[in-house]
Amino acid sequence: MTPGEKLAIECHAEAEYPLEACGGIVTKGSDHRLLPWRNIHDEPHKGFCVHYDDLRQLALLQELGWELRVIYHSHIDAGDHFSQTDKDQALANGRPYYPNVTHVVVSVRKGEVASIASYRWDDSRRDFLKGVFV
Numbered sequence: 001m002t003p004g005e006k007l008a009i010e011c012h013a014e015a016e017y018p019l020e021a022c023g024g025i026v027t028k029g030s031d032h033r034l035l036p037w038r039n040i041h042d043e044p045h046k047g048f049c050v051h052y053d054d055l056r057q058l059a060l061l062q063e064l065g066w067e068l069r070v071i072y073h074s075h076i077d078a079g080d081h082f083s084q085t086d087k088d089q090a091l092a093n094g095r096p097y098y099p100n101v102t103h104v105v106v107s108v109r110k111g112e113v114a115s116i117a118s119y120r121w122d123d124s125r126r127d128f129l130k131g132v133f134v
Contacts, residue, residue, distance in 0.1 A: 001102075008036075013072075019042065020075070022050060026062075038050070068098060071090075071104070073106070094126065
């Protein structure tokens with residue numbers, strides 16, 4: 001994740017407050033694209049659910065050889081932890097939908113970014129671990 005992408009994610013998270021922002025970063029070779037997605041949940045603290053059209057755009061990009069590298073979302077007036085809801089949404093039958101994707105969580109408190117953290121799946125621990133992966 002570039003400094004510009006990090007800044008764009010933070011701006012997106014602040015702009016969506018008090019709702020959760022969500023999006024992704026795809027890469028193809030050395031090209032990067034930040035994809036701000038629409039969250040169809042319209043209540044704070046309900047998590048995020050990506051709009052169908054945004055998922056369709058992601059699928060089309062993947063067909064063209066773009067790889068999903070980052071999924072980001074914000075937490076509203078809460079920390080940058082990878083919550084149980086986040087884990088539940090990222091897993092199917094105990095395995096991640098996207099095992100090589102970094103999950104970025106942005107804590108937004110009172111409309112301003114407080115912190116940001118990243119998480120990746122660790123097969124040996126069967127859990128998402130916090131770290132600097134982006």
